[in-house]
Amino acid sequence: MTTSLTLATAPVVRRWRPRPGAAVGALMLGTVLLLTAIVPLLPGFDPMGQDLRAALRPPFADPAHPLGTDALGRDLLSRLALASAVTLGMTVVIVIMNAVLGSLIGILAGYYGGRLEALITLVSNVTLAMPVVLLLIAICAVLRPSAGLTILVLGCTWWVGYARVTRNIAAALRRQDFVVSPLTQGGDSVWVLTRHIVPNVWPHTLIIAATDVATIVLITSSLEYLGLGVQPPVPSWGSMIFDGQRHLAGDPWLALLPGLVMLLAVGGVQFLSQQFTAETRGGLLRKGGMR
Amino acid sequence: MPGRPSPSVIDVLLFIARRLALAVATVLAVVTIAFVLGRATGEPGALLLPDNATQADVQALNSSLGFDRPLLVQYLDTLVGLVTGDFGDSYRLRESALGLVLQRVPATIELAFWAFLIGLALAVVAALTIQLTGSRVLRAIVGWAGAIRQSVPDFFFALLLVLVFSVLLGALPSLGRTSYASLVLPVATLATGQFVMYLRLLDAALSEQAGQDYVRTAIAQGQRRSTVLFTRMLPNAIVPVLGMAGLNLGGLLGGTVVVEVVFAWPGLGKLLTDAVSQRDFPIVQAGLVFVALAFVIVNTAVDVLVRRIDTRTAAA
Amino acid sequence: MSTVLRIENLRIETDGDTPRTLVDGVSLQVDRGESLGVVGESGSGKSLTVLAALGLLPVGTRVTGGRIVIDDRVLVDVEADVWAGERELRALRGRTAAMVFQDPMSSLDPLRAVGAQVASAVRVHAPRLSRRAARERAIDLLTSVGVRDAAERAATRPHQWSGGMRQRAMIAMAIAHDPLLLIADEPTTALDVTVQAQVMDLLAEVRDRTGSALVLITHDLGLVAENSDRLTVMHHGRVVETGATRAVLAAPAEDYTRRLMAAMPAEQERATPAVRTGEADALVAENIVVDYRVSGRKTPVRAVDGVSVRIAAGETVAVVGESGCGKSSLAKAVLGIQPAAAGTVVVGGVPVRSELAARTAAERELAQIVFQDPYSALDPRLTVHELVAEPLRIRRAYNRATVGTLLADVGLDESYAKRLPGQLSGGQRQRVGIARALALRPRLLVLDEPVSALDVSIQAQVLTLLDTLQREHGLGYLFISHDLGVVRSIADRVIVMQHGRVVEEAPTAQIFSDPQHPFTRQLLAAVPRLDGPRRTARPAAA
Amino acid sequence: ATGTLLLSGCAGGFDEGGDAGSGDTPTRIVAAIPTDPTSMDPIKSGALVVLSVFFHTFDQLVTITADGELAPKLATEWTPNDDLTQWDFTLQEGVTASNGEAITAEDVAFSYQTILADPTGENFAYLSSVASVEAVDDLTVRFILKSPFSAFPRNTSLISIVPADTYQEMGADAFAQAPIGSGPYVFDKIQTGVSYDLVRNDDYWGAAPAIESISLQPVSSDESRVNGVLSGSLDVAPIGPTQVESVESQDSAQVFSALSNGVVFLGVNSTSGVLTDARIREAIGLAIDKEAITEGLLSGLAEPASTTLAPAVEGYSDEVTDPGYDPDRARELLAEAGYAGEPIPFDYATDGRIPLSADVAQTIQASLEDVGFTVDLRGADQQAHTLKVRGREMEGIYLNTWAPSTVDGDLPLTDLYEPAGNNNYAQDPRTAELAAEQRGVEGESRLDVFTELLSYSNEQGYYVPLYVPMNNYAADPDLDWTPRADGLFDFTQTSFK
Numbered sequence A: 001m002t003t004s005l006t007l008a009t010a011p012v013v014r015r016w017r018p019r020p021g022a023a024v025g026a027l028m029l030g031t032v033l034l035l036t037a038i039v040p041l042l043p044g045f046d047p048m049g050q051d052l053r054a055a056l057r058p059p060f061a062d063p064a065h066p067l068g069t070d071a072l073g074r075d076l077l078s079r080l081a082l083a084s085a086v087t088l089g090m091t092v093v094i095v096i097m098n099a100v101l102g103s104l105i106g107i108l109a110g111y112y113g114g115r116l117e118a119l120i121t122l123v124s125n126v127t128l129a130m131p132v133v134l135l136l137i138a139i140c141a142v143l144r145p146s147a148g149l150t151i152l153v154l155g156c157t158w159w160v161g162y163a164r165v166t167r168n169i170a171a172a173l174r175r176q177d178f179v180v181s182p183l184t185q186g187g188d189s190v191w192v193l194t195r196h197i198v199p200n201v202w203p204h205t206l207i208i209a210a211t212d213v214a215t216i217v218l219i220t221s222s223l224e225y226l227g228l229g230v231q232p233p234v235p236s237w238g239s240m241i242f243d244g245q246r247h248l249a250g251d252p253w254l255a256l257l258p259g260l261v262m263l264l265a266v267g268g269v270q271f272l273s274q275q276f277t278a279e280t281r282g283g284l285l286r287k288g289g290m291r
Numbered sequence B: 001m002p003g004r005p006s007p008s009v010i011d012v013l014l015f016i017a018r019r020l021a022l023a024v025a026t027v028l029a030v031v032t033i034a035f036v037l038g039r040a041t042g043e044p045g046a047l048l049l050p051d052n053a054t055q056a057d058v059q060a061l062n063s064s065l066g067f068d069r070p071l072l073v074q075y076l077d078t079l080v081g082l083v084t085g086d087f088g089d090s091y092r093l094r095e096s097a098l099g100l101v102l103q104r105v106p107a108t109i110e111l112a113f114w115a116f117l118i119g120l121a122l123a124v125v126a127a128l129t130i131q132l133t134g135s136r137v138l139r140a141i142v143g144w145a146g147a148i149r150q151s152v153p154d155f156f157f158a159l160l161l162v163l164v165f166s167v168l169l170g171a172l173p174s175l176g177r178t179s180y181a182s183l184v185l186p187v188a189t190l191a192t193g194q195f196v197m198y199l200r201l202l203d204a205a206l207s208e209q210a211g212q213d214y215v216r217t218a219i220a221q222g223q224r225r226s227t228v229l230f231t232r233m234l235p236n237a238i239v240p241v242l243g244m245a246g247l248n249l250g251g252l253l254g255g256t257v258v259v260e261v262v263f264a265w266p267g268l269g270k271l272l273t274d275a276v277s278q279r280d281f282p283i284v285q286a287g288l289v290f291v292a293l294a295f296v297i298v299n300t301a302v303d304v305l306v307r308r309i310d311t312r313t314a315a316a
Numbered sequence C: 001m002s003t004v005l006r007i008e009n010l011r012i013e014t015d016g017d018t019p020r021t022l023v024d025g026v027s028l029q030v031d032r033g034e035s036l037g038v039v040g041e042s043g044s045g046k047s048l049t050v051l052a053a054l055g056l057l058p059v060g061t062r063v064t065g066g067r068i069v070i071d072d073r074v075l076v077d078v079e080a081d082v083w084a085g086e087r088e089l090r091a092l093r094g095r096t097a098a099m100v101f102q103d104p105m106s107s108l109d110p111l112r113a114v115g116a117q118v119a120s121a122v123r124v125h126a127p128r129l130s131r132r133a134a135r136e137r138a139i140d141l142l143t144s145v146g147v148r149d150a151a152e153r154a155a156t157r158p159h160q161w162s163g164g165m166r167q168r169a170m171i172a173m174a175i176a177h178d179p180l181l182l183i184a185d186e187p188t189t190a191l192d193v194t195v196q197a198q199v200m201d202l203l204a205e206v207r208d209r210t211g212s213a214l215v216l217i218t219h220d221l222g223l224v225a226e227n228s229d230r231l232t233v234m235h236h237g238r239v240v241e242t243g244a245t246r247a248v249l250a251a252p253a254e255d256y257t258r259r260l261m262a263a264m265p266a267e268q269e270r271a272t273p274a275v276r277t278g279e280a281d282a283l284v285a286e287n288i289v290v291d292y293r294v295s296g297r298k299t300p301v302r303a304v305d306g307v308s309v310r311i312a313a314g315e316t317v318a319v320v321g322e323s324g325c326g327k328s329s330l331a332k333a334v335l336g337i338q339p340a341a342a343g344t345v346v347v348g349g350v351p352v353r354s355e356l357a358a359r360t361a362a363e364r365e366l367a368q369i370v371f372q373d374p375y376s377a378l379d380p381r382l383t384v385h386e387l388v389a390e391p392l393r394i395r396r397a398y399n400r401a402t403v404g405t406l407l408a409d410v411g412l413d414e415s416y417a418k419r420l421p422g423q424l425s426g427g428q429r430q431r432v433g434i435a436r437a438l439a440l441r442p443r444l445l446v447l448d449e450p451v452s453a454l455d456v457s458i459q460a461q462v463l464t465l466l467d468t469l470q471r472e473h474g475l476g477y478l479f480i481s482h483d484l485g486v487v488r489s490i491a492d493r494v495i496v497m498q499h500g501r502v503v504e505e506a507p508t509a510q511i512f513s514d515p516q517h518p519f520t521r522q523l524l525a526a527v528p529r530l531d532g533p534r535r536t537a538r539p540a541a542a
Numbered sequence D: 001a002t003g004t005l006l007l008s009g010c011a012g013g014f015d016e017g018g019d020a021g022s023g024d025t026p027t028r029i030v031a032a033i034p035t036d037p038t039s040m041d042p043i044k045s046g047a048l049v050v051l052s053v054f055f056h057t058f059d060q061l062v063t064i065t066a067d068g069e070l071a072p073k074l075a076t077e078w079t080p081n082d083d084l085t086q087w088d089f090t091l092q093e094g095v096t097a098s099n100g101e102a103i104t105a106e107d108v109a110f111s112y113q114t115i116l117a118d119p120t121g122e123n124f125a126y127l128s129s130v131a132s133v134e135a136v137d138d139l140t141v142r143f144i145l146k147s148p149f150s151a152f153p154r155n156t157s158l159i160s161i162v163p164a165d166t167y168q169e170m171g172a173d174a175f176a177q178a179p180i181g182s183g184p185y186v187f188d189k190i191q192t193g194v195s196y197d198l199v200r201n202d203d204y205w206g207a208a209p210a211i212e213s214i215s216l217q218p219v220s221s222d223e224s225r226v227n228g229v230l231s232g233s234l235d236v237a238p239i240g241p242t243q244v245e246s247v248e249s250q251d252s253a254q255v256f257s258a259l260s261n262g263v264v265f266l267g268v269n270s271t272s273g274v275l276t277d278a279r280i281r282e283a284i285g286l287a288i289d290k291e292a293i294t295e296g297l298l299s300g301l302a303e304p305a306s307t308t309l310a311p312a313v314e315g316y317s318d319e320v321t322d323p324g325y326d327p328d329r330a331r332e333l334l335a336e337a338g339y340a341g342e343p344i345p346f347d348y349a350t351d352g353r354i355p356l357s358a359d360v361a362q363t364i365q366a367s368l369e370d371v372g373f374t375v376d377l378r379g380a381d382q383q384a385h386t387l388k389v390r391g392r393e394m395e396g397i398y399l400n401t402w403a404p405s406t407v408d409g410d411l412p413l414t415d416l417y418e419p420a421g422n423n424n425y426a427q428d429p430r431t432a433e434l435a436a437e438q439r440g441v442e443g444e445s446r447l448d449v450f451t452e453l454l455s456y457s458n459e460q461g462y463y464v465p466l467y468v469p470m471n472n473y474a475a476d477p478d479l480d481w482t483p484r485a486d487g488l489f490d491f492t493q494t495s496f497k
């Protein structure tokens, strides 16, 4: 992933209609969640235990290590499960932080407008103009790189997309009569914000968040490529792929397995989220025959 | 209802003034953040001297680089440098930092520009084809391919491209910026990512336009669907996409690091990340100012373009 | 005499495994030079029927039965399995049959100059015409539909055009190729009566020139009376009655038609006023000025320019005037939503500040508003119960029973309490809005076009309700409307506004019987009536 | 040069690079270097990677061969006085720089004097022993040292000689853009951070090398270097140990491996916390199975080390031993010392100098925890790690490496055992004394001092030597080349088959 922004225009919340894509998406994501949930309960679960003499076992060769072992002889299945938990956990935290922060900023900017909005525009411009990777490298140079730091930095710098979308919605809502009307009835801004703006904004936030999951997973793994993020010996998808890359020629599964798990999870979330954003395709511009 | 006057000279001047103020504020903020982070990361002397240099040598070097001055003086110095465009010499490379940054700029712009252009162009073609044919199969295929591409990190995707096209087929160079052929793989890595993103945005925007009444009006006049699509819907749909593209291209200019590392592409991203970790502050400052300026300029250009396409926003 | 459009036994269903029938067995016919009016309640299938004729059905619906013939070309014959292709339809659309759609705001491409859009409509069926010639033709067309300075205005974009002007542009496009058939789907609902009259005059004049047939869809019976030769009444996707317009309206044969007619506001003032003397005036607004700051302009736009209004308790004062004359702005100033730049507001005897934010909660409760648009006035996520409860909750006076009573007051029983606004009809939403406004027992109720979105039968229900409530609670009403028939039947006094100023103010009876100001007269003259003058194209039978 | 570069860059222009792919034996070599070189001014620049350029384009007084031996280069012979404080170097006759300027003792003296004049220069530290330099006559240079130093000539192998008049005329900045030296190659084109292109100097005074042109290109990623060689974009590139096997199995490349001049070791801060207890320090050494690391993790591409000097380095002695791997003994020692699980910080650099450093660190962590240590693993990037080491901020143990480019034990020992040494956390006066003593003696007696010092260090557990890594390279299968112990490139003896 590049660190460039992936922003979506405000998607339209649509009624859930089961589509094949949704089923596939749920299946893909479900597989990964199941892996995360079940494997730690299995008897052989040991993501940290090293055995250099049993290093680089291929998958299915050794019943003790169903998916083989890595360069330090650690059980790959266990590590995959732990990595999934770690990465997904981090991602979810980061996404939630950004979604909350971004929506809050966007809502306030959209609702109040004026000076506040100008300030927020400046802050988001600076955030966008300051490459996250650089920021993280600089901060890691001072503090030690850790999952927490990555969460903190990414969690505070990836909100611009949310802010922009929610700002537009909030600005549009502000002019809606149903937002004005509680004011005429004696309610204050807090009332309007909490009862009308936030509840009408958050479904949109949710949809961006769903697409953002993919982006954040990719960014955190890219950061791990640069040595920033979850620290060994705790695995993550990014670091597993990165470590596995070195063995791509001889032991390709080391990179491909975490790659596959990541594909399942990220692709699954994407398919699922597409279900929300899928349009009534074609609209008025459909094939023009009578039939 | 009286027609709104088209933007007056005052409007345009105001717009320019506001933009300039925003640009200056952005650059200033970025430089300040960079300065603070820079001083927090520590003094570079120890990184510049060989292992057997003593602490005294390191101290001497640090003070000759000006680190013994009060922070405020150093900061003001940075600001003066910003105004005069003189960011000083790189500590490591002992050349003008700005010169080094500018040396790398073409490579980065080239990469970002092609990736952006090809990604966007392909997305436009694909989105238009989907709309025109109304083919669900096509949309599904493109959607799946996009989801899969987006599930693979750039560094891994780049590596797979290298393995297939350079190592296996020997068709394309795997690294460096030596010939037009060497552009292909890095651009392909970035452009595919861009493509997926723009396709999503465009497809959503076009689908939304397709539901607009003016489309029905045009069809009811007997216009060809393709005409309606190209001349009516596309300009309408591209406006929001352009806004996103501006943000994105700005980001792309500072953020192609991973690809630059994999392809040993002599771009700004690698120079900057190296400079940050090596505490080569003059390069960091010069580079960040460039990135921030590029971001502001690109986005201003996009805004102007959008205002030209959509005069409704001009008055707002 | 040749038939231009013939629809026989048309059936339209939704796609999908369990198709719903939307239009069933509809037959109608228009001859050359003739004008056919189509009326019926909202959702009865009027639009779908005519859209089907040009192959423009929205996604998710399709023709499943019947025949459509335009100018002797069979476009659809389900039994014979004849389906016109895209190419054939394209040749027909805009040349043989053209449409004017309801909403002139969204029916034009927002990004292209209006002239260019007209020119491209010209060039569709005259590809050999040079661009320049097409442009000139476009300007001619715009001039011919009454756009002044067409050459200059052609270069501007739709947002710089007023609604009436846009509708003219739509008509200019529709008549670019002198079509045999013009279909106008509610061409004037968004326009005020004077503009509506202009548009209808224009359509008549065009038909006079080209001899085309017209299908006019509307819910305004006066409008069809003045503008159609024959009338088709639709109900629940079926045609219930067809015949010569005057004959049908004079002696409706079907029950539904009769009900429609009965719901039309009576052309007389209300019998007994509900004004209560001795109570504080509901509203005393003096010299209200409302300014809007517009970027790029030094001086603000003055929407309301020194208007004074007095409303006694239990009195209804109507504000009428053309679109954009400042009616809503006045209402917002009274409420404080758009603070007045000058002037004083006293509500129920209490002087209040001009900004809403500066008013105390108690002051805010004195005046309530029912918004113009029932669709944006209700939070789509809240149930009816919650919506009505909200003002009470704000005041910490929530009580289940109170909400129930309020709903009952506006004629909504318990079964509606759990519904969301999306599950209500327009009239029901409007009633929820009224219940909300009444919850705080205000002295003044501002009603901004409360019935313009409703069809006549529902409109009648709402008006009756308002009358009842006024008599019970002694409310003062500030009633904004452009429907003079409604105004006549409900208002005690009428204020006529033009360009932000009051041009005439008088008791209702006097306004209607003896209008003083020329503008008032112009307004009154433009109101379509069942017995109004016939606007004919060439006499059809001749 | 910058101006034209920019122009061509903006126009999207490229230089057609690439290998001579025709049937003849190629005479151009493209080599990857792992990091960006610094300035091309040899007076100012002293970072190791730049030496790969300077060895080709400049002359040094002496040179160190691929196997670590001292050999004449610009100097034909050198002699110390009795107490090793004065060294006279005799220069080769008739040497000229590529612009025709004669290289004499004056130029040598100028080069050294310029370096000595700037204590903030990168090269200054290599000459910390020098008091003064002078040209005795045209072909003789005399170095006066501050104290006796037997291995001094090796240090001169790092200092490149510039033509004094040219350097002064051009000024340092301009010289860095278009450097002129007397080496077997001359600069063709410098693109900072992108490529450093050299062509053969046909007027070179010495034996003409076979390779006509050399391009050194920084490529920071391991994978990219391997793929560069496999795909033909590169002719030779350093690679990581895990890649060796897969490259070996390919026809399109060959592997060169050579034991390096460096040792990877654990630094121990013996002055803080539980590590002040020598028993606990000893337990650390006993807990680590070096064999497992070298054979398992590093695929045999390293040798277990028992001292902080690599075998290739002058001063190495196989008499120095370490206690070996004995986890049980380690546990006993911990129990004896009453270690109660106090966490020991363990710092390492996630990238950079030590290949697979993260894996190595994790293995060590596992081994230590296996015997009962509590280890707090802390990664940082190489630069932050270096700053911490040099700032004496390491609190527990840390992973580090020392590879003397002089291939002599003096440099590392100064750093590891003398008071000013960056890695010297113990500040033991005895080690400082011994480290100074070896400078004043030569030959066998010098070796004895080394042995004593290193054995003492092992006993005290100041450092835990881990292993001597190999330098591994992927290369064009036709390349005839010998890798150097110090990991630098020297293609003067190289050719294609």
Ligand SMILES: Nc1ncnc2c1ncn2[C@@H]1O[C@H](COP(=O)(O)OP(=O)(O)OP(=O)(O)O)[C@@H](O)[C@H]1O
Pocket: C014, C022, C040, C041, C042, C043, C044, C045, C046, C047, C048, C049, C058, C059, C060, C061, C219
């Ligand atoms: N795309 C669609 N899919 C499914 N049902 C539709 C669609 N469009 C319209 N309908 C339904 O078809 C019926 C007829 O709609 P139509 O638009 O013809 O009504 P109408 O008579 O024109 O009403 P109005 O006066 O409100 O415009 C309505 O019940 C409507 O809900």
Ligand SMILES: Nc1ncnc2c1ncn2[C@@H]1O[C@H](COP(=O)(O)OP(=O)(O)OP(=O)(O)O)[C@@H](O)[C@H]1O
Pocket: B001, C292, C293, C294, C301, C302, C303, C322, C323, C324, C325, C326, C327, C328, C329, C330, C482
């Ligand atoms: N927010 C605003 N900013 C600038 N001008 C405005 C704004 N709102 C209204 N106006 C202008 O003020 C004038 C009066 O508008 P207002 O909405 O009061 O008209 P109205 O009489 O309610 O019209 P309608 O019948 O169309 O609702 C119009 O010219 C309008 O363009």
Ligand SMILES: [Mg+2]
Pocket: C046, C047, C048, C185
């Ligand atoms: Mg309709």
Ligand SMILES: [Mg+2]
Pocket: C327, C328, C329, C372, C448
């Ligand atoms: Mg209004």
